[in-house]
Amino acid sequence: MTGDTTGVTGSRNHHNEISGGVFHNVVVQGGTVTLQLPPTLTPALTGMPSPAATFTGRESEVNLLLDGLRPPPQGSVRQVVSGLAGIGKTELVLQVAHRALQEDGRFPGGALFIDLFGYDTERRVTPDRALGQLLRALGIPDEHVPAGLQERTRLYRSVLASYADQGRRVLLVLDNARTAEQVAPLLSGDPRIPALVTSRHTLALPDAHLHDLSVLDEAAAVELLDGALRKARGPAEGRVASAPDEAAALARLCGFLPLALRIVAALLADLPQRPLSSMTEALEDSRQRLGRLSREDLAVRAAFGLSYEHLGAGQARLFRLLPINPGADIATEAAARLADTEPYPAEEVLQDLARGHLIEPGATYGRWRMHDLIRLYAEELGREQDPEAERRAARGRLHVHYLSTAREAGYRLHSDGPAREAALAWLEDERANLVATTVAAVGLGYVWVPGHLLTSLTGFLSRQRYFVDWVIIAAAALDCARASGSRADEALALFGLSGPLRSLRRFDEACSALERAIAYYRSSADPHLEGSALVDLGLVFQEMRRFDDAVTALTRALSLLREVGDRHGVGKALTNLGLVHMDLHHSDEAIDLFTQDIAICVELGDRLGEAQTLGSLGTVLRRENRLDEAADALTRGLAAHREVGDTHGEAQTLNNLGLVWRRMDRLEESVEAHTRAIEIFRLTHAPRSKGLALNNLGLALLTAERFEEAVGPLELAIRTFREIADRHQEGGALTNLASVLAKLDRPEEAVDAATRSVDCLRATGDRHGEAVALYGLARHLEQAGRSEEALAALAAAVPLLRETNNQDYAAAAEAAQNALRAKPRT
Structure with a gap:
């Protein structure tokens, strides 16, 4: 503030100006007063x-x-x-x-x-x-x-x-x-x-x-742990760097929560000799973890407690009940059953808990999840504060909810339109909870739960190709059946377990499970279930290339199922028998059997079964070079798969159509079909099917003379088959890769691929495939200038080709032999 004095003699007029400050009370005037703002806040x-x-x-x-x-x-x-x-x-x-x-x-x-x-x-x-x-x-x-x-x-x-x-x-x-x-x-x-x-x-x-704010990702959590330790102990601290896997395990046990990570770092800094593995072992006991995540004035449990103290009674009760759900998240409807209330009031409480960040919204609307450490805290409170009878009643209500809704959803999968889509969506959302419920039921003594869920979920798990989950549920059902002493339930669980084991190509285990189930059904005079199990056993034998055993099993199944009037089962047996004849190159028999099954599927309105068998029919027609008929069958099958929403079957049919179109010189359509099939198989997590489509894509590119492009898909197919131990398909892909390498004028690499193909096919007992691979090896050896070895390969191939009734290849191989013998030696 500045004070100016101006005026005339005998008079003093004052003009006061206040500037450059902030004033919120009486300003005391002086002759010259200066007021300033407070200093800058730091x-x-x-x-x-x-x-x-x-x-x-x-x-x-x-x-x-x-x-x-x-x-x-x-x-x-x-x-x-x-x-x-x-x-x-x-x-x-x-x-x-x-x-x-x-x-x-x-x-x-x-x-x-x-x-x-x-x-x-x-x-x-x-x-x-x-x-x-x-x-x-x-x-x-x-x-x-x-x-x-x-x-x-x-x-x-x-x-x-x-x-x-x-x-x-x-x-x-x-x-x-x-x-x-x-x-x-x-x-x-x-x-x-x-x-x-x-x-x-x-x-x-x-x-x-x-x-x-969310928790850290694993890399950032490990980096925080390392940084805090180095800050405390200096740059020489190297426990995280020297044991990255243990550090990652520690971060996971901390739930990637910064407070927990800093507490662990402080505890480790207290004892520089303590290895990370020791801390990991200390935290692995979930019941002790919260207590051990504390140091002086830092404690995870205390931090959570401050939030819990402000909950109302209803909020606190549901918070304590939520960990009873065995899965990682829970739907509002399931939470309502836990709390024994209706969905709307339950949703209001869940929203309150979410606003307080004691739970958080799940991946989709109406689902909720807990942080791992919060879950431990809520479970600890529940055990301390809620009577065991109340917790057991809540668990029972939840099991009833899952069992009844799963059963209803399983039925609706066979319907059309929105009902099927809603059922499929619910099963997808709840799959992890249903599997976890099955596993938890074994330990809790709820022996009826796994068997009921196995019955309700088999169609869904098979259709969506969740084979690992299927094994878990069926194995739990088997354990419970044995614990209850029910041989009938045990046989049913063994039957159920065989399906995913076969799909996972664990054929010996699938065969054993089915044979034990069949023995029980035979001893208890149950021809219907015996016949149904024999249908699956025949398919396992077919995959194992035990064709005589497959024919015996399927012939017996047909007799039993016709006797009890199970038309659907008869159709399945006919198709499986057709697959055996197709593998034996008995094409006419296979076509007849597939045609019979298609008629049964049409009679029963089984569009999915019809679509699947049309695919098999299209395959055998292609092999017989009846390409227009094959394309028609596969196009009809493709429409049926799309109609019932079977994306995996759609991809399989596209893959087969691509093969037909390649033979019809519709090469761009062939490449497009195989490419689309590969995309779907990646989404449905079907490695064997993806490998087949990659192999076929390589073959289409080979036919289109796009040789460089063909190498990548074929090498990926070979790697895929090797990972799943499918030596038969690996051998076929190696044969195709050898042909591509020969076109690229890389003869020695072609010989190596062809040699490995022969080894794979010989190991599987596929005499026909081995003979064709030997013929291909001979051609590549000749290209590489190794004529004597080529003659030896042809000498081995010709009798095998005659034995397997492949007369065209046998004649070509003999002609090649004669041409090689006639060539002048150098």
Whole structure:
């Protein structure tokens, strides 16, 4: 303030001008008085803690929050970071605030920081107390701070606006708020004054930009662990670097939660000789993990406890019940059954828990999940506070819900339209829970659960090719059947187990399971189930190339199933017998058998069975060079697969159509069909089918003389078949690769591939395939200038070709022999 004295003799006129300051009380005038703004606020002056030296995995969040701190109109006035206790909310905003303050000119007025202790009932800071602290930090003397909340709020906002007017923009950092009411009076109404707010709850603040913080990913979690250890013990600390797998295991046991990771780092830093494996062993016991994640004033359980204390009775009860669900997430309807209430009130409670970040939304709407450590905490509380009878009743309600809904969904898979799609969607969403429920039921003594789920889910698991899950459920059903002493249930479980074992190409185990089931059905005079099991046994024998055994089993199955009038079972037996005859190159017999089954499927309205058998018919017609008929059968099958929503069957049919189109010189369509099939097989996790399509794509590219392009798919097919130990298909792909390499004038590589093909096919007992591979090897040996070896290969091939009734190849091989013998020796 400056005081100017002007006027005439005998008179003094005063002109007072007050500028360059912020004043909120009486201004005392003197002759010359100068008032200045309080000094620029700095983190040290406002009590803002220093950020941690080890900070990782949050760069995208930091950049997003920094962008929100830009001056208006680009920035966001209020940004709320919310998340689970211990997830690193405070650390994130501290990092952001310090970086923002270091940028020249962004916040010349400094920052105001306050910890509101929203979840600590003893230290919680009320809005009026918070305003008093903030006004003092802004330079307002105690005697000028009003007593009432409204007056303090008005003064606070006026001071902040005045700072902004003077070009001294201030950043507000309001940490650890529990409710919107606690923090709202502390926010400026001026868009020039932004605020960073943290809370365990999602706060309903007007015009706020909400940021939900997630746990770290594994790499960032390991990096945090390593950085914290090195900060404590110096650069020589190398336990994480020398044991990365143990470090990753520790990070997983900590649930990738920063608080837990920092506690583990502190415990390891206390004892530099302690290996990571020792800490891993200590935390692997889930019942002791929370207790061991503590050091001095840091404890994961205590952090979670502050959130739990503020729950209402209904919220706390459901929170304690949720871990009873054995899967990783839970639907609102299932949670309602746990709590013995209706879905709508359950959803309201779940939403409250999610706002408090004690649970979080799942991958799709209406599903919820818990962080691993929160789950342990809730389970611990449930065991301590809820009577075992109540927990057992809740578990029973949940099992009934899963069993009844799975049974209904299994029925609806055979319907059409929206009902089938809804059933399939529910089964996909709940698959992990249903498998986990089955496993948990074994340990809990609920021996009826696995068998019921196996019956309800077999169609779904088979159709969607979830063979590993199918094995788990069937094995659990078998364990429970044996525990109950029911031989009938044991036989049914063995029968159920054989399906996924066959699909996983574990043929010996599948054969053993079926033979034990058949022995029981035969002894108990149950021709229907005996016949049904024989149908599957015949298919296993066919895959094992035990064709005589397959014919015997399937012939017996046909007799039994015709006797009991099971038309559907008869159709399956006919098709499986047709597959055997197709492998034996008895094409006429195979065509007749497939045609009979198709007629039965049409009679019964079984579109899926019809589609599958049309695919087999198309394959044998292609082999007989009846290409137009093959294309017709496969096109009809493709339409049926699409009609019933069978994407895997659609891909198989596309793969077969590609082979037909290649033979018809429709090469672009062939390549396109195989490429589309490969894409679907990747999505349906069908490695063998994907390998077949890759092999066929390579063959189509070979025919189109796109030799360089053909190498990649064929090599990938070979690798795929080797990984799943399918030596027969590996041999076929090697034969095709040898042909491509020969076209690329790489004869020695072609000889190597052809030699490996012969070895693979010989090992499987495929005499016909071995003979054809030997003939191919001879051609490649001749190209490589190794005539004597070529003659030896032909000498081995000719009798095998005659033996397997492949007269055309035999004649070609003999002609090649004669031509080689006639060539002059060099």
